[in-house]
Amino acid sequence: xxxxxxxxxxxxxxxxxxxxxxxxxxxxxxxxxxxxxxxxxxxxxxxxxxxxxxxxxxxxxxxxxxxxxxxxxxxxxxxxxxxxxxxxxxxxxxxxxxxxxxxxxxxxxxxxxxxxxxxxxxxxxxxxxxxxxxxxxxxxxxxxxxxxxxxxxxxxxxxxxxxxxxxxxxxxxxxxxxxxxxxxxxxxxxxxxxxxxxxxxxxxxxxxxxxxxxxxxxxxxxxxxxxxxxxxxxxxxxxxxxxxxxxxxxxxxxxxxxxxxxxxxxxxxxxxxxxxxxxxxxxxxxxxxxxxxxxxxxxxxxxxxxxxxxxxxxxxxxxxxxxxxxxxxxxxxxxxxxxxxxxxxxxxxxxxxxxxxxxxxxxxxxxxxxxxxxxxxxxxxxxxxxxxxxxxxxxxxxxxxxxxxx
Ligand SMILES: Nc1ccn([C@@H]2O[C@H](COP(=O)(O)OP(=O)(O)OP(=O)(O)O)[C@@H](O)[C@H]2O)c(=O)n1
Ligand SMILES: C[C@](O)(CO)[C@H](O)COP(=O)(O)O
Numbered sequence: 001x002x003x004x005x006x007x008x009x010x011x012x013x014x015x016x017x018x019x020x021x022x023x024x025x026x027x028x029x030x031x032x033x034x035x036x037x038x039x040x041x042x043x044x045x046x047x048x049x050x051x052x053x054x055x056x057x058x059x060x061x062x063x064x065x066x067x068x069x070x071x072x073x074x075x076x077x078x079x080x081x082x083x084x085x086x087x088x089x090x091x092x093x094x095x096x097x098x099x100x101x102x103x104x105x106x107x108x109x110x111x112x113x114x115x116x117x118x119x120x121x122x123x124x125x126x127x128x129x130x131x132x133x134x135x136x137x138x139x140x141x142x143x144x145x146x147x148x149x150x151x152x153x154x155x156x157x158x159x160x161x162x163x164x165x166x167x168x169x170x171x172x173x174x175x176x177x178x179x180x181x182x183x184x185x186x187x188x189x190x191x192x193x194x195x196x197x198x199x200x201x202x203x204x205x206x207x208x209x210x211x212x213x214x215x216x217x218x219x220x221x222x223x224x225x226x227x228x229x230x231x232x233x234x235x236x237x238x239x240x241x242x243x244x245x246x247x248x249x250x251x252x253x254x255x256x257x258x259x260x261x262x263x264x265x266x267x268x269x270x271x272x273x274x275x276x277x278x279x280x281x282x283x284x285x286x287x288x289x290x291x292x293x294x295x296x297x298x299x300x301x302x303x304x305x306x307x308x309x310x311x312x313x314x315x316x317x318x319x320x321x322x323x324x325x326x327x328x329x330x331x332x333x334x335x336x337x338x339x340x341x342x343x344x345x346x347x348x349x350x351x352x353x354x355x356x357x358x359x360x361x362x363x364x365x366x367x368x369x370x371x372x373x374x375x376x377x378x379x380x381x382x383x384x385x386x387x388x389x390x391x392x393x394x395x396x397x398x399x400x401x402x403x404x405x406x
Contacts, residue, residue, distance in 0.1 A: 034127035035099020060130035123183035152224035153178035253299025270361035287322035296401035297329035338403035354380030
């Protein structure tokens with residue numbers, strides 16, 4: 001952590017594989033405000049850091065902009081979020097700055113940051129809108145070619161009432177009313193000046209369109225998307241998860257492996273060496289647990305099994321540490337666009353006793369897979385002295401893996 005806990009961080013822009021490629025003539029930044037407390041959403045942790053459909057809200061939001069090939073992302077964080085700051089400071093395509101007490105102040109800080117970079121257009125977006133589509137981002141960007149400012153909105157279709165104390169006290173004509181969404185797109189110099197004017201007048205605004213209009217900037221309305229909801233209340237998480245989960249590809253795989261006992265004084269199980277009166281025989285280190293988990297991942301990807309990727313006939317794998325195999329399966333999983341959601345492995349043996357070593361095994365497997373330890377389960381059972389495991393002739397392992405492509 002630098003001495004100033006919240007300096008602005010700059011790095012080269014990179015982008016993931018675009019789904020909808022925008023080829024801009026202008027340098028465009030996405031300014032994502034994530035410095036709010038999310039009080040209405042409850043739950044302790046601010047909503048942008050909470051899990052949603054297998055990832056955090058913020059991860060969905062950032063990816064939505066990366067996928068359309070935005071040149072630069074500026075992220076505005078609360079001064080309290082020091083660990084989060086460190087995480088994002090390590091990401092090459094993200095600039096960071098601290099937020100203010102209100103959304104407008106957070107946006108203003110982000111605009112000041114961008115003013116020191118080669119950016120002339122900005123899309124200002126709520127971190128709390130993780131379901132924004134490539135279509136909406138693209139349409140706002142395109143509208144900026146012909147308008148000074150543009151923002152998505154939905155025409156109000158429900159009847160509108162005024163109410164007090166639980167009773168309707170009046171009605172409101174809905175003609176011409178719109179529900180505002182983000183991203184709201186502007187020329188950087190103009191929206192920056194507009195925010196400076198707002199601050200100079202000690203004013204507040206609900207959104208940046210209001211700021212722009214106060215400065216005399218005309219804003220074009222772009223068709224919004226009902227799915228581009230802002231997570232505001234606790235129940236909004238379920239709706240957002242349903243929206244994001246719609247295209248989610250969830251896959252399960254299983255793996256099973258057996259190695260027989262032979263001479264030796266140690267076995268390696270799930271990456272942890274355990275003293276034992278015999279060893280396990282195999283071409284590699286015979287880590288039956290890692291082999292089962294590896295096969296479960298290959299199975300989830302329909303990529304055959306460990307023998308296909310690491311043939312036993314190949315002398316280079318003789319005595320190999322089995323983390324090589326599992327790392328390969330994990331890399332293959334990610335290269336195909338999947339995230340490892342969780343793995344569960346059961347070792348079947350009478351001896352050695354596994355339970356005391358299960359925490360160490362979980363730690364090793366979590367490290368190899370680069371996932372949180374809470375997503376790794378290692379457990380054991382005997383086979384009641386029945387069969388080859390019961391007679392102490394060998395150890396079996398069975399594993400399940402779940403991978404998810406958002
Ligand atoms: N001081 C603030 C307040 C809000 N925001 C961001 O502005 C977006 C929209 O604001 P809102 O939904 O009102 O978020 P919160 O202020 O966090 O919510 P609440 O009012 O329930 O506390 C969110 O992404 C939020 O993180 C911000 O960056 N800085
Ligand atoms: C900017 C905004 O998302 C537009 O709808 C909204 O105004 C911000 O949220 P808040 O609930 O008004 O703070």
